[in-house]
Amino acid sequence: MKKRTVTLSVSVAALALIAVSCGSKSSSTTTAAPETTAAAVETSAAPETTAVTETTAAMSATALKDAGCPDPMVIQTDWFPEADHGWTYQLIGPNGTQDPKKGSYTGQVAGITLDIRAGGPAIGFASPAKQMYQDPSVWAAYVDTGDAIRNATTQPVVAVFASYEKSPQMIQWDPVKYPDVKTIADVGAAAGDGQIRVFEGAAYIDYLVGKGIWKASQVDTSYDGSPSLFVSKGDLFQQGYATAEIYAYQNLIDGWKKPIATALTYDAGFSIYQSAFSVKPESITKDAACLKVFVPMAQKAVVDYMADPKAVNDMLAGYGMAMNWTESSEGNAAATATMKEQGLVGDGITPIVGDMDCERIQKLIDEFNPIEKAANVEGVKDGLQCAEIIDNQFIDPSISLGF
Structure with missing residues (x-):
């Protein structure tokens, strides 16, 4: 399943739908929305x-x-x-x-x-x-x-x-909170129990846990697409789509509106x-x-x-x-x-x-x-x-x- 982007004002319900579709570089990108956007x-x-x-x-x-x-x-x-x-x-x-x-x-x-x-x-x-x-x-x-x-x-x-x-499937985090996290493996090394928020049933989760890159205890499958916890807590890792959340979090999400750091699941070996x-x-x-x-x-x-x-x-x-x-x-x-x-x-x-x-x-x-x-x-x-x-x-x- 997937995701999508939004208009200028983003409600929690709208953002939940953006991400519900997201299931989807060796180094992470502190990913500002492309300057080429305009x-x-x-x-x-x-x-x-x-x-x-x-x-x-x-x-x-x-x-x-x-x-x-x-x-x-x-x-x-x-x-x-x-x-x-x-x-x-x-x-x-x-x-x-x-x-x-x-x-x-x-x-x-x-x-x-x-x-x-x-x-x-x-x-x-x-x-x-x-x-x-x-x-x-x-x-x-x-x-x-x-x-x-x-x-x-x-x-x-x-x-x-x-x-x-x-695949545009990615994990995102706050680059200020986690300046040394660069890869999906780094996410696994840095995250505590329940700190990686994803949708239930995604194939890449089975792969990353099965390969030992993440622990099952680190993964919280209750994510519903809402940005509220990511924004309020500031220390979570969260699934997203490079073609949606990078732009949305920098430009549309109230309480955030700044770059996020990202890493593609593709670069962790899930090369679909x-x-x-x-x-x-x-x-x-x-x-x-x-x-x-x-x-x-x-x-x-x-x-x-x-x-x-x-x-x-x-x-x-x-x-x-x-x-x-x-x-x-x-x-x-x-x-x-x-x-x-x-x-x-x-x-x-x-x-x-x-x-x-x-x-x-x-x-x-x-x-x-x-x-x-x-x-x-x-x-x-x-x-x-x-x-x-x-x-x-x-x-x-x-x-x-x-x-």
């Missing part, structure tokens, strides 16, 4: 962005229809519309049809109707994979690699494209692909022709969105507000800037956007599977191989972000 909002005029978006979506007038793609093509996301989902909305562009009551954003893309579905509260906080298995209209879903591993037998999925190179675009295993063969066309379009959408995000970010802010969610263009701009500044979005070890490193994931499987098996997690599969949950065959190697 500039990012003004990066370019909307018409230019729209033109880029239309080029992305238009790739071929009927390419997806001709490839036999489902129509409508329903993609289940993991939260309210937000910058983290920017590439998906980029496929349609800023002028799609919004249905805030249903949490559906639709538009014509290459001969079919693309339907992007909101997650989180919009689907009763079900995971996107669960929703895909419960609702036959859902063709693809955002699935974190950690969840793909621990649900390999109960809700099997295959990721075919990853918009994130690194966050919100990877995933389908059911049978789609790999049944929908191969469709995936061969769609995945390069998704790659191109990431490139276009990161190059010129303003029009989509502005639309997402308005759409989120229409869904009674707290969102702003400034927060979305800061999120996009953070994606690049912290290396969350990028080409990775190859000069290709969206491909996934099976060696990295096999290492994670080999470490994480025994932890979950020892905890009697139902969906664990003995001998799970990376190729069962990741498939790069549809990636176009010529498409690159250049960073």
